[in-house]
Amino acid sequence: MSVIVALTLKEAMRRRAFLGTLIILIGLYGLTFLPRAFKEAFGGDQQQFEVGVNLAVLFGVDMIKFFSSVLAILLCAGAITAEIERGYLAAILPRPIHRWELYLGKWLGVMLFSAANATLWTAMLWASVAVQGEPRAEMWRALPYVLLYPVLYGTLALALSSFLGASIASMFTVAAGAFAYFADHFLRPIAGFFDVRLLQQMVWLSEWVLPMAVLKRLVQIRVDTILPPGFGERPRFGRPEVLEFLNPPVQNTDIAYVGLYIVIALLVGAVIFWRRDVQ
Amino acid sequence: MWAIETRNLRKVFRPLLGGKPLTAVDNLNLQVPAGTVFGFLGPNGAGKTTTIQILIGNVYPTAGEAFVLGHRAGALAAKRKLGFLPEKFQFHDFLTAEEFLRMHGRLAKMDGATLRKRIDEVLELVGLSERRRSKIREFSKGMQQRIGLAQAILHDPDLVILDEPTSALDPLGRRRVREVVQYLKERGKTVFLNSHLLSEVELSCDQVAIINKGRVVKQGVLEDLLVNRSIVSIELQQATPQVLEAMAKVAQRVHPIDERRVTAEVAHEDDVPQLARAIIEAGGALMGLQAHRETLEDLFIQTVEGESK
Ligand SMILES: Nc1ncnc2c1ncn2[C@@H]1O[C@H](COP(=O)(O)OP(=O)(O)OP(=O)(O)O)[C@@H](O)[C@H]1O
Ligand SMILES: [Mg+2]
Numbered sequence: 354m355s356v357i358v359a360l361t362l363k364e365a366m367r368r369r370a371f372l373g374t375l376i377i378l379i380g381l382y383g384l385t386f387l388p389r390a391f392k393e394a395f396g397g398d399q400q401q402f403e404v405g406v407n408l409a410v411l412f413g414v415d416m417i418k419f420f421s422s423v424l425a426i427l428l429c430a431g432a433i434t435a436e437i438e439r440g441y442l443a444a445i446l447p448r449p450i451h452r453w454e455l456y457l458g459k460w461l462g463v464m465l466f467s468a469a470n471a472t473l474w475t476a477m478l479w480a481s482v483a484v485q486g487e488p489r490a491e492m493w494r495a496l497p498y499v500l501l502y503p504v505l506y507g508t509l510a511l512a513l514s515s516f517l518g519a520s521i522a523s524m525f526t527v528a529a530g531a532f533a534y535f536a537d538h539f540l541r542p543i544a545g546f547f548d549v550r551l552l553q554q555m556v557w558l559s560e561w562v563l564p565m566a567v568l569k570r571l572v573q574i575r576v577d578t579i580l581p582p583g584f585g586e587r588p589r590f591g592r593p594e595v596l597e598f599l600n601p602p603v604q605n606t607d608i609a610y611v612g613l614y615i616v617i618a619l620l621v622g623a624v625i626f627w628r629r630d631v632q
Numbered sequence: 633m634w635a636i637e638t639r640n641l642r643k644v645f646r647p648l649l650g651g652k653p654l655t656a657v658d659n660l661n662l663q664v665p666a667g668t669v670f671g672f673l674g675p676n677g678a679g680k681t682t683t684i685q686i687l688i689g690n691v692y693p694t695a696g697e698a699f700v701l702g703h704r705a706g707a708l709a710a711k712r713k714l715g716f717l718p719e720k721f722q723f724h725d726f727l728t729a730e731e732f733l734r735m736h737g738r739l740a741k742m743d744g745a746t747l748r749k750r751i752d753e754v755l756e757l758v759g760l761s762e763r764r765r766s767k768i769r770e771f772s773k774g775m776q777q778r779i780g781l782a783q784a785i786l787h788d789p790d791l792v793i794l795d796e797p798t799s800a801l802d803p804l805g806r807r808r809v810r811e812v813v814q815y816l817k818e819r820g821k822t823v824f825l826n827s828h829l830l831s832e833v834e835l836s837c838d839q840v841a842i843i844n845k846g847r848v849v850k851q852g853v854l855e856d857l858l859v860n861r862s863i864v865s866i867e868l869q870q871a872t873p874q875v876l877e878a879m880a881k882v883a884q885r886v887h888p889i890d891e892r893r894v895t896a897e898v899a900h901e902d903d904v905p906q907l908a909r910a911i912i913e914a915g916g917a918l919m920g921l922q923a924h925r926e927t928l929e930d931l932f933i934q935t936v937e938g939e940s941k
Contacts, residue, residue, distance in 0.1 A: 356738045360724065367726045440722030444783070447688040447716040448739035449708045631690040632682075 354450070354458045361432075361462025370427050371470050374420045378474050381416050382481045385409035389485045406487045413478040414495055414576055418502045421471040425507030426526050428463045431519030432511055433622075437631050438518065446631055456623045460511055467503035472496065495575035501568055501611060506530065508615050509563065512622030516629065529563040537566035544598045553598060564614050567607045574603050633702060635791050635822035636664035636687060641696035643682050643846075656682040658846030659696070664824060664839070666790075669817050671837035671854075672826040673928075675936050679846040680826045681719050684795050687824075688716050701791055712740070715784035719795035719826075721777060725769035729760055729779050732768055733786055740787035754782040757812055759805075773800040781812060792816055794825040798832065810836050834928040842932060844939045854928070861926040862901050866894045869917035878914035882907045885934075892919070897934075901925070 365371070388405025391397060433456070436442050445455065475492050482489055506526060513522035536559030540552045560567055643657040657679040664670045674680050685691040686698050689706020703710035723732060730751060737747035755761045758778040763771070768779060777800045784792055798806045806829070813823050813836045827833050833840065834854065841851040850857065864883070868875060871894050880886045882903060883896035898907055904923045911918050 356735060360735060363726070364724070440718065440720050441724060443685075443690060443718045444716070444721065444723060444780070445739065446690055447711055447714060448736065449711040449741060450739060451708070628692075630685075630692060632685055 354454045354461075357445075357450070357455055357458025358462045358465070361428075361459050362466055365428050365463065365466045368428070370424060371466070374424055374470070375474075378416060378420060378477065382413065382477060385413060385478070385481045386485065403487070406482055406485065406489070410478070410482060410489055410491060411576055413481075414492055414499060414572065417471050417474045417478065417492075418499050418572070420474070421467045421499070421503040422506040422530075424470060425463055425467040425503035426510045426523050428466065429460075429507040429510035430514050430523035430526065432459045432463070433514040433626055434517055434522070435514065435519040442631050452627045453623045456511075456515075456626050457619075460508065460619065463507050463511070464504055467507060468500050471500055471503065475499070491576045495572050498568065498572045498575060501571075501615075504615055505563065505565070505568060505611065508618045508622070512618045512625070515622045515626040530565060533559045533563040533565035535559070537569065541599055544595045549592075549594050549598050556598075560610075564611050566601075568611055570601065570603045571607055571611070633666055634663050634699070635666040635668075635701060636662060636670075636824060637699045638662045638683070638687075639697045641683065641686065641698055642694045643679070643686060643691065644694045656846055657686070657693070660843065660846060660848060662841055662848060662851070664822065666822050667817075667820050668838040669813055669823045669836055670825070671833040671840035672824060672843070673828075673830070673833065673840055673932060674843040678843045680843065681795055682846075683843075684716075684719075684793055684824075684826065688714065688793060713790040715787065715789035715792040717777075717780045717784040717792075717794045717797050719799075721780040723768050723776065723780065723783075725771075725776075726767060728765050728767050729755065729771075729782075730764045732779060733783060736783045737786055742787055750786055750788070754786050757785070757808075757815065758782045759808055774802060774805055777801060778805065778808075781809065785812065785816065789821070791822045791824065794823065794827075796827055797825060798827060798829055806832060830927070830929045830932055840928070842935050844936050849939050850931070850935050857931060858926050858928065860900045862898050862904055862923045863926050863930050864896045864898060864904060864907060864921060864923045866896060866907075866911070866918070867892055867920035868894065868911070869919060872916065875911055875914045875916035878910045878916070879907060882910045897926070897930075898923075 385406070388402050388409060391405065392402045433442075442455075446452070475496050478492055479489065509529060510522055510526040513525050517525065536556045540556055544552055556566070638660050641657055641660040641662075642655070644653050644655050646653045660679070660683060662683075672680055672683070682691065686693050687700055687705050689711060692706075698705035700707075700710040701713050724735070727735065733751045733754065734747065737750065742750065751764075752761070755764055758781050760775065760778055760782065763775065768776060771779065777797065781794070781797055784794065794809075798809050801809065810832060813825070816823050825833070825837070837854055839851070839853050840857065841848050843849060861884075866879075869892065871888055871891060876886055876888060876894070879894065879896055883898050885897040887895045887897075889895060896907060898904060901923070904921075908918065908921055
């Protein structure tokens with residue numbers, strides 16, 4: 354299986370997609386210097402500067418989530434059906450390996466690659482605020498959970514790629530992500546005006562499709578400490594069920610649910626790949 | 633023991649969105665003795681590649697069974713001793729020839745020292761020693777097919793399955809493949825090969841099976857199949873019905889080509905003079921006559937055409 358992991362890593366390196374994201378991120382990290390630049394240009398006190406840095410860190414963590422997911426989708430969506438169609442797998446599978454080994458090897462390869470990239474980007478983010486005299490640890494505390502983003506998206510894309518071509522598999526993965534994002538961001542604020550139970554059911558459905566909101570909360574509690582005062586505060590009044598819906602608490606089972614989702618998606622994909630013809 | 637055995641093997645492709653199912657392999661029964669070079673022949677779309685894909689475990693049969701080296705097709709134990717060159721070969725072309733073979737050797741669980749030695753050997757065998765550090769992407773089509781052959785024999789397998797191994801090769805390359813097949817045979821390996829170049833199959837195979845529409849229509853030892861039969865090309869001033877009738881009494885088959893030319897098949901070389909006599913006695917004006925021993929191509933065409941009539 355290590356051969357397959359190595360091959361997948363080599364392929365990922367060859368795709369150069371990570372270079373593109375690296376360049377984009379370096380550009381975006383420039384933004385983290387804005388608070389410093391403002392302070393020097395217009396003055397302002399230390400507290401304002403720190404709030405600026407905090408926002409830059411939050412923004413940077415979001416970027417890392419986004420780009421590592423994109424990278425994982427990109428590499429996973431074309432891993433099975435597209436490779437079968439190109440004829441790569443027809444020469445590999447007659448070798449004495451199980452199909453699940455190949456599948457798992459590809460999964461591991463992409464995950465290692467995305468994780469390595471996300472870690473590198475986190476280090477860059479840390480460095481960019483550290484050189485401004487603000488060494489922060491929040492991004493490191495959030496990293497294990499941030500890494501779950503590419504795992505979540507990549508696993509789903511890989512499972513879809515076991516029977517769909519690269520473009521359709523990535524399209525469906527992105528659509529699942531968009532649904533989860535929509536449910537989390539747009540259904541909550543309207544809770545005051547609509548039937549909360551119905552909205553809640555839609556949110557649950559979206560979390561079945563992709564537990565992104567759950568994961569988002571897990572990351573958030575790691576970085577929330579640096580939220581500027583007033584940000585993300587709960588409204589003080591309103592019906593209790595609306596309040597809870599507006600700001601769902603993090604539960605102990607959340608991480609288990611994300612883990613279970615990943616395991617099941619991985620299994621489903623592997624079984625489909627195991628049962629299909631490779632031709 | 634059979635190196636390959638199939639029992640009532642069947643594969644039906646069903647289009648996902650309705651449409652007519654297509655039977656690519658239809659109750660195929662094959663027996664390939666170990667240690668032979670076996671030619672697997674048939675017209676385009678006969679189901680050869682599909683059968684091969686079932687044998688190596690890439691495709692699941694709809695019904696029936698396939699055994700490879702005594703194991704169920706696709707089992708790890710079978711795959712360990714199997715080498716395969718795909719028809720539509722497409723390899724990880726960002727690797728160099730050497731890296732590519734090293735990867736396949738490791739997938740085949742070869743140990744480092746043996747692998748290094750074998751890579752030199754097989755590159756030499758397929759004539760790519762000088763290009764070992766070139767990327768496969770930079771290879772010509774024929775060179776890619778050669779590296780595919782190298783990959784198939786790398787781990788010294790007991791059974792080598794080659795799906796059209798010479799489709800992209802020049803005459804020298806094709807001769808090299810024949811030499812490789814000979815080399816494998818001398819080492820007691822079984823070679824199962826599918827090719828449309830029948831003159832080559834005739835040169836290298838011991839046994840053949842001809843399939844059509846997913847079924848075996850002829851199978852046997854090449855020498856027995858091509859026993860003594862002769863094909864006679866005849867030119868007459870006029871191929872009249874009387875002459876054709878007279879020929880039909882001697883020949884097994886008479887096949888008029890045009891006004892003047894006829895081919896006939898006789899069961900034995902010794903019947904050729906008798907055929908000539910029959911033509912003359914029927915009043916035919918014989919302009920030319922040439923007999924040759926039946927070739928595999930003749931047998932193939934006759935078998936497949938006879939089948940579709
Ligand atoms: N994946 C597939 N889906 C649907 N039909 C298929 C598929 N693969 C093969 N077929 C059909 O099965 C039949 C047999 O194809 P196969 O490739 O086995 O033929 P072949 O004998 O190898 O022909 P050739 O000499 O042209 O290589 C053909 O009619 C082909 O269209
Ligand atoms: Mg074919």
